[in-house]
Amino acid sequence: MHCDQVSKDRQIENFVKPYEMCCTPYYKLDFSEVTRKLCRDKNSRNEIVANLKVCKIIIVGDVSVGKTSIVNRFCRKMFDSSYKSTIGVDFEMECFEILGIPYNLQIWDTAGQERFKSIAQSYYRNSHVVVVVFDLSKSETLSNTRKWFLDAMHTCGDMLPYVFLVGTKKDLLGGFAYKNAELSAVNVAKSINAEYWPVSSKNGENIDSLFARIAVLTFDDCVKNELLRPREIYIGSNMISGKANRSDSKKNSKCTKC
Ligand SMILES: Nc1nc2c(ncn2[C@@H]2O[C@H](COP(=O)(O)OP(=O)(O)OP(=O)(O)O)[C@@H](O)[C@H]2O)c(=O)[nH]1
Numbered sequence: 001m002h003c004d005q006v007s008k009d010r011q012i013e014n015f016v017k018p019y020e021m022c023c024t025p026y027y028k029l030d031f032s033e034v035t036r037k038l039c040r041d042k043n044s045r046n047e048i049v050a051n052l053k054v055c056k057i058i059i060v061g062d063v064s065v066g067k068t069s070i071v072n073r074f075c076r077k078m079f080d081s082s083y084k085s086t087i088g089v090d091f092e093m094e095c096f097e098i099l100g101i102p103y104n105l106q107i108w109d110t111a112g113q114e115r116f117k118s119i120a121q122s123y124y125r126n127s128h129v130v131v132v133v134f135d136l137s138k139s140e141t142l143s144n145t146r147k148w149f150l151d152a153m154h155t156c157g158d159m160l161p162y163v164f165l166v167g168t169k170k171d172l173l174g175g176f177a178y179k180n181a182e183l184s185a186v187n188v189a190k191s192i193n194a195e196y197w198p199v200s201s202k203n204g205e206n207i208d209s210l211f212a213r214i215a216v217l218t219f220d221d222c223v224k225n226e227l228l229r230p231r232e233i234y235i236g237s238n239m240i241s242g243k244a245n246r247s248d249s250k251k252n253s254k255c256t257k258c
């Protein structure tokens with residue numbers, strides 16, 4: 001898909017940080033030097049534009065946790081309070097421009113209903129990002145995220161995707177109830193090595209930041225992987241060969257959510 005006109009809020013020059021440093025295994029805080037250099041250089045820019053892959057994202061989680069609402073808020077800036085269950089899978093494309101380079105997110109919104117599971121799973125393959133969604137106001141949906149995560153990792157193929165744990169309907173909780181829900185969510189995020197984000201599709205809180213974060217993390221890897229020799233595969237801040245963990249060792253121990 002070609003992006004003709006990318007709106008101002010989809011143009012990114014500065015790296016996007018995680019929701020909290022203690023709630024992520026991905027400690028990258030800026031574009032790598034090599035990415036900035038390649039995006040500045042006229043020749044490599046043309047090569048990047050010609051070859052850069054689309055970023056494939058799958059969104060999974062229980063029935064009615066708010067997966068479709070996240071996509072509708074992000075792609076259409078709208079929220080519908082009535083519930084229409086997704087049948088199988090839906091698909092959206094969204095264009096960014098990062099360091100002046102067009103970059104597309106391909107978002108697969110899957111159904112939470114058990115009877116559509118095998119259809120949905122056939123779309124998991126080769127995903128760069130898995131977004132596991134739960135409802136902050138329903139603790140059983142958080143417990144089920146481990147199952148969704150394992151299913152996705154099992155079906156994703158050889159890729160090592162970025163994993164995000166997203167708690168929805170933040171607008172429904174306040175004070176103590178929210179703090180409690182967040183504490184449990186951060187523990188689960190750590191156990192599955194995911195980056196945690198609380199969001200509300202109703203008021204839009206954190207929705208754009210979440211997708212912008214996904215966009216910068218994957219863009220940085222894609223540019224390096226696309227333009228460097230195949231054996232020099234960059235994951236996170238390290239140059240490695242083949243499949244690897246995206247985490248690095250730096251950790252913020254001061255955070256109260258840890
Ligand atoms: N208050 C509030 N309600 C929300 C929010 N997000 C979703 N909802 C409501 O939750 C219900 C389910 O939302 P959907 O986005 O359709 O859920 P889903 O996960 O796509 O459900 P399936 O497609 O069946 O798997 C709808 O009535 C939404 O309006 C939110 O952030 N706040």
Ligand SMILES: [Mg+2]
Nearest residue numbers: 067068085086
């Ligand atoms: Mg849906």
